[in-house]
Amino acid sequence: xxxxxxxxxxxxxxxxxxxxxxxxxxxxxxxxxxxxxxxxxxxxxxxxxxxxxxxxxxxxxxxxxxxxxxxxxxxxxxxxxxxxxxxxxxxxxxxxxxxxxxxxxxxxxxxxxxxxxxxxxxxxxxxxxxxxxxxxxxxxxxxxxxxxxxxxxxxxxxxxxxxxxxxxxxxxxxxxxxxxxxxxxxxxxxxxxxxxxxxxxxxxxxxxxxxxxxxxxxxxxxxxxxxxxxxxxxxxxxxxxxxxxxxxxxxxxxxxxxxxxxxxxxxxxxxxxxxxxxxxxxxxxxxxxxxxxxxxxxxxxxxxxxxxxxxxx
Ligand code: UDP
Ligand code: MG
Numbered sequence: 001x002x003x004x005x006x007x008x009x010x011x012x013x014x015x016x017x018x019x020x021x022x023x024x025x026x027x028x029x030x031x032x033x034x035x036x037x038x039x040x041x042x043x044x045x046x047x048x049x050x051x052x053x054x055x056x057x058x059x060x061x062x063x064x065x066x067x068x069x070x071x072x073x074x075x076x077x078x079x080x081x082x083x084x085x086x087x088x089x090x091x092x093x094x095x096x097x098x099x100x101x102x103x104x105x106x107x108x109x110x111x112x113x114x115x116x117x118x119x120x121x122x123x124x125x126x127x128x129x130x131x132x133x134x135x136x137x138x139x140x141x142x143x144x145x146x147x148x149x150x151x152x153x154x155x156x157x158x159x160x161x162x163x164x165x166x167x168x169x170x171x172x173x174x175x176x177x178x179x180x181x182x183x184x185x186x187x188x189x190x191x192x193x194x195x196x197x198x199x200x201x202x203x204x205x206x207x208x209x210x211x212x213x214x215x216x217x218x219x220x221x222x223x224x225x226x227x228x229x230x231x232x233x234x235x236x237x238x239x240x241x242x243x244x245x246x247x248x249x250x251x252x253x254x255x256x257x258x259x260x261x262x263x264x265x266x267x268x269x270x271x272x273x274x275x276x277x278x279x280x281x282x283x284x285x286x287x288x289x290x291x292x293x294x295x296x297x298x299x300x301x302x303x304x305x306x307x308x309x310x311x312x313x
Pocket of ligand 2: 101103105206211
């Protein structure tokens, strides 16, 4: 029987915590009773530097309830970092860890399926939303546009999967090898590449409190996702440079013809030619510099160069 840890980042979640803890407690006890999970299983609440009573609540639950553990981060480091803190703690005690949001928008009844897939040998199980009826039109459109855009940039992320997933201890160990500070877990986990599977579920509405992802945070999260995983924008500069240089040759011909047919002000030809040609050359050079920056960027991230999935002797 596996020891299962439920890792839950909480930022100003005093409104939902009591109910969330109650529901997850029931879920965990049922799993332990039915023999799906070991009795050492826990829910691990990570307080992401909340300014309300979140930590007081967590601390109280830890004292009162045997199934609850808690971590308090010193500052608000954002959802992804809070999640990582929880996962890296959980991997010391658990066989597998499931990450979920404090508002229980993700259907907790599929946790059983997650664990079953783990028992059958999967290292990563992704929760994928069936439909997004409960999201506003705006959120749905921007989110789905984002997934598609990431695909275009060559980033391998799971469509309609947020951070509701199970990871085995082995997958968590692999995750710990990724030392980047600009964390975008949805992009890193598919890179790990161990055996994985999907579980489909419906997403509910938040039952209390407000979303902790206002538009500003959502945007910076999306930009982080792109700039942490793709050097394509840098390569685009080179292509643009080549295009402009090519156009400048045409412009040059045009300017020369205009010059010799005599209907230009003196000095115009020289100025127009140099503007176009120099613009093209500058963009090309920027692209070259960008190429090196792209290399520095991937070296600095120091991602593991390989992960061994199996070793048979
Ligand atoms: N969260 C966090 N730190 C933050 C923002 C959010 O730990 O700075 C947590 C939050 O408490 C919740 C999860 O991340 O458990 C997802 O946030 P939310 O439900 O508000 O996002 P939405 O579902 O609206 O995308
Ligand atoms: Mg939510």
